[in-house]
Amino acid sequence: MRQLLPLALLGGLIGCSSQPGNPDGIWINQPVIDSAREGGSLRETLLAHGPNLEWRIDSQRGSATYSNGFELGEGRLIQQKADTWSVDFDGGLQESLSLDDDELTQAGSGSGPQQEFRKPGIAVAADAPPGSSFERALYDAYLGGTWKIREGQGQGGLVIFHPDGQVEGLPGTDRYALCLAGDCAAMAGDHDSIWLQQGQQGSPWLFERDGDELRIQEAVNRAQFDEVPEYHPGRQAWLLERD
Incomplete structure (x- = not known):
C-alpha cells in the first residue's frame, strides 16, 4: 500500500x-x-x-x-x-x-x-x-468576495470568508473549513459539507451553492446512535448572496 x-x-x-x-x-x-x-x-x-x-x-x-x-x-x-x-x-x-x-x-x-x-x-x-x-x-x-445575508440570523449583514479559514459577519462563527474528502464527505453523502466553529466549539453543516447564492442548512443525522453519522439537509439557517 x-x-x-x-x-x-x-x-x-x-x-x-x-x-x-x-x-x-x-x-x-x-x-x-x-x-x-x-x-x-x-x-x-x-x-x-x-x-x-x-x-x-x-x-x-x-x-x-x-x-x-x-x-x-x-x-x-x-x-x-x-x-x-x-x-x-x-x-x-x-x-x-x-x-x-x-x-x-x-x-x-x-x-x-x-x-x-x-x-x-x-x-x-x-x-x-x-x-x-x-x-x-x-x-x-469558491467563497471569495463579500456575501450579504438575505435570510437568517443577521439578515442584511455582510459575510467575508477569508482564504485562511477565518470568517467575518456570520453569527456565531469565526472559523470555517470546507469538506474535501474522507469521513466528512462520506457522512454527508451526496451533499456538500462545511465545518463552522466559534472558539473551540464547532459542528458540521450542509450547503448548496448555485452561482452567487449559498444556502447553509442544518446537518440532520439520520443514523442510529451506534452507527456512523449520516447527514441530510435540515432547516435552512442562512441564505447568502454574493454582493
Whole structure:
C-alpha cells in the first residue's frame, strides 16, 4: 500500500518555487480551482477533477508527496527523462509526473485520471501543513468576495470568508473549513459539507451553492446512535448572496 500519513505531519516539507525544468515546490490542482470559481457543487467538482489536490516535490531529497484533502501519500521521486519523473510508493504502485513549462501533469493510472497542476498564486508559510496551498486557493475561488445575508440570523449583514479559514459577519462563527474528502464527505453523502466553529466549539453543516447564492442548512443525522453519522439537509439557517 502507499505510505499514507496524517495531513498535519509534513507541514515543513517545501516552500520554495521551482526553476524551469525543475519540479521542486508546491503544485495545486488548477482545474478544481477553475471549476470551483464557477460556483456549482463542490463535491461534483472534486469528483470530476480529483482525486489528488496538491503535490509537494523535493528532488534533492528524492521525495514527492500528494494530498487528496484527507491523507498524504509519500513516494520516492526518480527522474526518467529531462522532464519526466516516476513516483514509487510502497507496495509497487507508481505515478508518473511530467513538466511542461509552468504545468505539472500527473499521468492517468489505476488510481485516477490524468490531472493538471500549477503553481499556487497565494503563498503560504513554509511550515504550513500539506494541502494548505490548495485550500487557500480553493477558498478564495469558491467563497471569495463579500456575501450579504438575505435570510437568517443577521439578515442584511455582510459575510467575508477569508482564504485562511477565518470568517467575518456570520453569527456565531469565526472559523470555517470546507469538506474535501474522507469521513466528512462520506457522512454527508451526496451533499456538500462545511465545518463552522466559534472558539473551540464547532459542528458540521450542509450547503448548496448555485452561482452567487449559498444556502447553509442544518446537518440532520439520520443514523442510529451506534452507527456512523449520516447527514441530510435540515432547516435552512442562512441564505447568502454574493454582493
